[in-house]
Amino acid sequence: MSLIIIDPGHGGADPGAVANGLLEKDLNLGISLKLKELLTGSGIPVRLTRESDQDLSLEARCDTANNWPADLFLSVHCNGSPDPLAQGLEIFCHPGSAPGTRLARAIHQELLQLGRRDRGIKTAEFYVLKHTRRPAVLAECGFITNPGEADWLKSHLAEMAGALMRGIKKGLSAEPLN
Template identity: 35%
Template sequence: MAKWLIDPGHGGVDSGASYKGRRECDDVLKLSLRVGELLKNNNENVYYTRSIDTTISLAERSNKENNGNYDYFISIHRNAYQPEIAKGFEIHVYANGGVAEQLANKVNSEVVKNGFVNRGIKISNFHVLRETKSPAILVEVGFIDNTSDNNIFDSKFEQIAQSIVKGCLLQIGKSISINSNSLNNNEVYYRCVAGSFKEKRNAEVRKDELISKGYKDTFIEVYKVK
């Protein structure tokens, strides 16, 4: 069992990249929460730098990691360049040859199976990679300004989340366990919403109630009414 800090990029006043009304901060928060749920379902300890759409500085992100004795730091982003020009999945690490690169290779190998162009592992001097103590990776889950990447992100959202978790668990010598009532990649499912709440605490109470009744795949999804 490891202790994971999941870092959904941007948030609050910093929406990150955007394209045709789609915001990076929303996509990565949704994906981060699902990755965290899957890790928890596999008996891992999971924490977040943010779990709602709020502003968090780079220093606050790295300080949280440095003060928490985490085993791994996973920052989740979406890329952008010029509309419809670049596409693909890539992972950034601070340096070659360490545990972070091992983790990056495992996650990359799993995620690109979903149809993303493989842009590989890149060495980058990003704050959240440089200033964190634990092995840290920053994943760019396709280009938000590329329609084909957005189609993969949307149509294979669950598979992508599972792929990230598969790579993480491989790093610590585990295989992913998916509950029998989890999504099947080859079938169509219909999501049942059990309430929308203005206060996060009320959503958490409803989630706990459903889990206690056997609905183990219950998770909180953050959205903004437009």
């Protein structure tokens, strides 16, 4: 049986990106709670690193992933930029992690179905990617600093969660990716 760790980025005193009346931490939690509901509903157990608006260190997030028999770790974020025109989704994995790369490709393929601008799959030494001993991906779901994308995001949390769920299922399956 698979166990999925979902990590809603930021929280508590750390709002993440702030723009257009939105706090990134709230969107991350909204998407993550919906994703938990969807995965649980299809029989896949889920743990969230946080289920409310609380402070949580990067170390504590990784501890959750490493202390449970998890099959994968997904950190959910929304993006911010000084450029209000910046938009689109991007998926990060740790360089050199083959399972992380496969998971990133699977999630990327499903998120593309939402029709948003594609900024691609990228590698990064982000703390939560580096210190989780699990296939790990960090999804940036869109830019809240872009007024149009901020509007889209806040009204499409369920669609985003649905695409993430399909990506997770695809990543867990043995099916070859395109």
